[in-house]
Amino acid sequence: xxxxxxxxxxxxxxxxxxxxxxxxxxxxxxxxxxxxxxxxxxxxxxxxxxxxxxxxxxxxxxxxxxxxxxxxxxxxxxxxxxxxxxxxxxxxxxxxxxxxxxxxxxxxxxxxxxxxxxxxxxxxxxxxxxxxxxxxxxxxxxxxxxxxxxxxxxxxxxxxxxxxxxxxxxxxxxxxxxxxxxxxxxxxxxxxxxxxxxxxxxxxxxxxxxxxxxxxxxxxxxxxxxxxxxxxxxxxxxxxxxxxxxxxxxxxxxxxxxxxxxxxxxxxxxxxxxxxxxxxxxxxxxxxxxxxxxxxxxxxxxxxxxxxxxxxxxxxxxxxxxxxxxxxxxxxxxxxxxxxxxxxxxxxxxxxxxxxxxxxxxxxxxxxxxxxxxxxxxxxxxxxxxxxxxxxxxxxxxxxxxxxxxxxxxxxxxxxxxxxxxxxxxxxxxxxxxxxxxxxxxxxxxxxxxxxxxxxxxxxxxxxxxxxxxxxxxxxxxxxxxxxxxxxxxxxxxxxxxxxxxxxxxxxxxxxxxxxxxxxxxxxxxxxxxxxxxxxxxxxxxxxxxxxxxxxxxxxxxxxxxxxxxxxxxxxxxxxxxxxxxxxxx
Numbered sequence: 075x076x077x078x079x080x081x082x083x084x085x086x087x088x089x090x091x092x093x094x095x096x097x098x099x100x101x102x103x104x105x106x107x108x109x110x111x112x113x114x115x116x117x118x119x120x121x122x123x124x125x126x127x128x129x130x131x132x133x134x135x136x137x138x139x140x141x142x143x144x145x146x147x148x149x150x151x152x153x154x155x156x157x158x159x160x161x162x163x164x165x166x167x168x169x170x171x172x173x174x175x176x177x178x179x180x181x182x183x184x185x186x187x188x189x190x191x192x193x194x195x196x197x198x199x200x201x202x203x204x205x206x207x208x209x210x211x212x213x214x215x216x217x218x219x220x221x222x223x224x225x226x227x228x229x230x231x232x233x234x235x236x237x238x239x240x241x242x243x244x245x246x247x248x249x250x251x252x253x254x255x256x257x258x259x260x261x262x263x264x265x266x267x268x269x270x271x272x273x274x275x276x277x278x279x280x281x282x283x284x285x286x287x288x289x290x291x292x293x294x295x296x297x298x299x300x301x302x303x304x305x306x307x308x309x310x311x312x313x314x315x316x317x318x319x320x321x322x323x324x325x326x327x328x329x330x331x332x333x334x335x336x337x338x339x340x341x342x343x344x345x346x347x348x349x350x351x352x353x354x355x356x357x358x359x360x361x362x363x364x365x366x367x368x369x370x371x372x373x374x375x376x377x378x379x380x381x382x383x384x385x386x387x388x389x390x391x392x393x394x395x396x397x398x399x400x401x402x403x404x405x406x407x408x409x410x411x412x413x414x415x416x417x418x419x420x421x422x423x424x425x426x427x428x429x430x431x432x433x434x435x436x437x438x439x440x441x442x443x444x445x446x447x448x449x450x451x452x453x454x455x456x457x458x459x460x461x462x463x464x465x466x467x468x469x470x471x472x473x474x475x476x477x478x479x480x481x482x483x484x485x486x487x488x489x490x491x492x493x494x495x496x497x498x499x500x501x502x503x504x505x506x507x508x509x510x511x512x513x514x515x516x517x518x519x520x521x522x523x524x525x526x527x528x529x530x531x532x533x534x535x536x537x538x539x540x541x542x543x544x545x546x547x548x549x550x551x552x553x554x555x556x557x558x559x560x561x562x563x564x565x566x567x568x569x570x571x572x573x574x575x576x577x578x579x580x581x582x583x584x585x586x587x588x589x590x591x592x593x594x595x596x597x598x599x600x601x602x603x604x605x606x607x608x609x610x611x612x613x614x615x616x617x618x619x620x621x622x623x624x625x626x627x628x629x630x631x632x633x634x635x636x637x638x639x640x641x642x643x644x645x646x647x648x649x650x651x652x653x654x655x656x657x658x659x660x
Contacts, residue, residue: 079104082119086130091377091391094369101130103398106418125402132376132391133161133399134354136338137306138287142169142587143340149431150593152191154346157422158355159411161399162192162389166232171201173542173585174440175212176222181440183227190416190429196232196261197222199249208541208636211512220252229383230259236267239281254282262286269293275301287337290315292323304382306337309357311345321364336375342620348597358409368406436584444586446562447516452555454518455507459490466495467653470503471633473525473625475616481625483632499549502527509558510637511544517637521651523547527614531572532557533607536586537623543637545622568619570606577610578603
């Protein structure tokens with residue numbers, strides 16, 4: 075006699091992503107595996123759930139995300155995303171290795187053990203992008219990468235740099251070859267690939283790249299689709315690419331969805347919870363309500379990703395032999411799970427995680443990563459002006475809430491006093507700096523930024539991809555230095571300062587990028603900090619700490635910043651903040 079299942083979901087409506095059908099049946103689970111999707115096959119089980127006709131859908135899978143941008147420990151991430159129907163995440167570790175080396179990466183992987191949230195990992199393709207251009211906690215070599223790729227949790231190498239591929243950088247191509255030799259995926263980051271240059275895409279894909287999460291507009295689709303590149307379409311707070319054109323284009327042009335996937339990439343817990351954005355559940359809603367069939371939409375969030383990572387024998391569908399990760403939902407268009415099963419057990423009910431989550435236990439070495447160099451002091455924040463000048467023409471980064479990773483390049487004429495270039499608060503041109511925070515050299519770059527709208531004070535953060543050095547925007551050097559020192563005292567986090575007083579802060583002591591607190595406390599603390607920034611400093615950005623973190627990225631337009639200088643992304647070159655007279659004339 076066949077052994078009774080441990081869990082039986084009776085009278086459900088299965089969304090079968092293999093056959094494309096939606097039909098009534100039962101789903102039986104034994105242990106952590108699905109054993110039957112045949113109606114009436116079993117009548118009894120250790121636990122029986124009457125679905126009452128509700129839809130059973132596979133657990134959603136995020137093909138590319140950054141734990142650090144959520145600010146959450148793995149257990150707290152599970153508390154947020156599992157009740158929303160996401161049961162598997164593919165975590166990129168680029169920002170983790172830059173703050174803690176391979177040991178830091180290993181410590182984060184270990185924190186996922188035993189959680190109701192399944193996790194696989196993309197190993198970093200660099201740390202740093204270039205040691206001549208920026209300072210990080212650890213400089214990775216090919217031997218480090220090979221060791222990490224051998225870990226059983228590794229499935230890919232992530233955030234590969236298109237410029238290094240197109241320039242045939244031999245050391246970098248060796249890293250891609252290491253990944254390919256192990257049969258793992260090479261994941262791309264092709265936001266700077268020009269759609270009109272077909273040969274660039276050919277070289278990119280020939281190097282081994284098989285997926286790309288820089289798909290932001292309809293023009294990005296065809297060059298990748300024609301070359302068999304899996305496209306991770308981001309729908310995240312500030313990057314609502316499905317909402318803003320991608321779904322309409324796919325529907326209207328009947329684009330095959332076989333290589334389309336939902337993706338979060340970067341998101342904060344404040345956006346997920348505090349502002350109600352959600353997670354991949356939003357992607358399903360946007361797609362279905364935009365005219366994509368429910369089966370196709372769910373394939374994009376489940377089976378497509380499982381097949382891409384060669385894990386469809388385990389994940390991505392509600393079918394026999396696969397791991398029992400699925401949700402019950404009343405309405406596919408609304409897509410709000412009533413119940414979530416993860417690894418064969420009921421993990422969430424009515425939007426609340428019921429599975430146990432252990433307290434985080436990160437090693438002390440990854441909780442003490444912020445060490446300001448003795449050479450750093452407030453004087454390093456000064457910007458010398460041209461000799462004898464009363465004004466100076468400067469380059470300005472224009473930040474935005476819409477997508478912090480894509481800023482605009484501008485210029486401004488600023489006053490010079492006592493030989494030093496001053497911010498112009500009335501014109502919203504503030505000081506903006508990055509200081510090296512690993513105690514290695516005490517580097518500091520000071521530039522200017524527009525978009526924050528501060529009328530006084532400073533905001534600082536130790537989250538700033540990819541180096542995660544301390545960044546700070548402010549109206550005067552004294553408050554900026556106070557904010558930077560407070561970040562160091564907390565071993566990382568966000569700070570708001572005015573008139574030398576710390577008005578609000580959010581500690582992120584794990585690698586200087588992750589909190590150990592429950593997500594509710596993180597949301598509350600960040601919400602308070604943002605409110606203080608608005609009320610006390612006049613900040614006009616909705617999410618100023620995210621703008622700080624993303625604005626400095628030097629692999630996407632227009633300006634980037636490292637602890638060694640201001641980068642003009644189009645040329646990949648350091649450029650002076652203060653323009654010379656001949657540059658102004660040109």
